[in-house]
Amino acid sequence: MDASRYELKMWRLLFVIYAIMLEVGIHLPRLDFDSGDYPGPDKSMHLMAYSGLALLLWLTRWIRSVELLGVILFAWVVFDELTQAIPGLERSISMMDAVAGWIGSLLTIMFILASKPVGESLSRSRRSGYEMAFHQALSKGTNWLMLAVSGALGAVVMMPVFILVSGTFSDPNPYQAGMIGIGVGAGLASGAGLLAAMRHQVVSSPDDRFSVLMSGTMPVSEFLSLIFVPVIVCLLILAIPIIPFVLMTSYIGVLSAVPRDMITNIDLLYLGMISSLCLYWSRQRIAARYDRSHMDCIRCGHDIRHVRLEHGEGRCPECGTSFVQPGS
Structure with a gap:
């Protein structure tokens, strides 16, 4: 099922508003986030800003190719950095800012690729059912309001949590931790709200096309067994470079000239790559099991x-x- 006209209108309106706010923020004269005690979360903000831009642009359906999406975002970041050299803005071109923007865009693109359809007819029918529930849920204005409220509440709750956790480190950065907390909280809360709206749509709708979702649910134990191997392998891959990375940064001095929040962005890129691999691999295994559900229960x-x-x-x-x- 394709997105309704109302849903597309909302995504496109959100994208336009978001893009305008991004451009205004990027080009504000003499904008400086650094304070006396802690470096500002400038690079983290670039990552989150362009990651959100990539997601909203994809959801507008104006762009149907992931490759084209990547090209547009690459050029967008370059344009934003070059235009910061406009006289009077008192801003400067920063390669680090551009890299942070590209990392944010790439993170979104990786998860888009990891979410592409997998499996055969039964698992793809289930995906179609979930997509229909997604689009039907977002065809209602009340659900959009619920997502906005839940996202805001999630951001408000998680921001101080991340700041408190950051305070337990030997070298805390509350500004950066707060920014990450806002993004994580808003994403988790709005995602949970969307899943609840989709579930309500499936349960309450008389549409027969949801029957494939109601026909049989995988036990939690089997679900965990299917994702166990991908998760363990990806955790091992994730852990392999930790020791040499710590040695290089702490003792050898590699990356000593790189801003601290930029190093965090590099960590997030690596984590995003491994997480995308884990997500795609797990989805393949789960889809294969559902495709056999007509042969063994x-x-x-x-x-x-x-x-x-x-x-x-x-x-x-x-x-x-x-x-x-x-x-x-």
């Missing part, structure tokens, strides 16, 4: 290949879990 594993079907649907004789036949 998704709940108990019982052989259901010879179960009699009615209108393309059947029920496991062992545990009673319903299932659908591919193509039905």
Whole structure:
């Protein structure tokens, strides 16, 4: 199901407002976030700003190609940095700021790629059901209001939490921690709100196209077993460079000239790469299991290949879990 006209209108309106606010903030004269005690979160703000820009631009549906999205964002960052040299703004071109913007854009693009369709007919039918629930939920103005409120509350709650956690470090940076807390809190809270709205849409809607989502749910134990290998492997990959990185930065002095919040951005890029790999790999394994759910029960594993079907649907004789036949 495609996005409704109302949903597209909202995404495009949000993008335009966001882009205007971004350009105003980028070109404000003599803007300086540094304080006497702590360096400002300038690089972290660039990362978050362009990551959000990339996401909103993708959701407008004006851009359908990830490659084109990357080219546009690369050029956008370059344009913003070059125009900061306009006389009177008292701003300067910063390669570090540009790199931070590119990292933010790349993080969003990696998660877009990690979220692309996987699996065969049954898992893709489930994805279509989730997409339909997503679009139907966002076709209602009340859900948009709920997302805005939940995102704001999440940001308000998580900002002080991250600042407090930062205070336990030997070299705290409350400004940077607060910015990251705002982004994490807003993202988690609005995401949870969106999932709740989608679930309500699936449960309350009489639409038969949601039947594939109601036909059988994977047990938590099997879900955890499917993501166990990707998570462990990705954690190992994540841990491998930690020791040499600490040695290089702490003892050898590599990256000593790089701003501290820029090093955090590099960490986030690496974490984003591994997380995207883990997400895509886990989704592939889960999709493969759902694609076999018409042969062995998704709940108990019982052989259901010879179960009699009615209108393309059947029920496991062992545990009673319903299932659908591919193509039905």
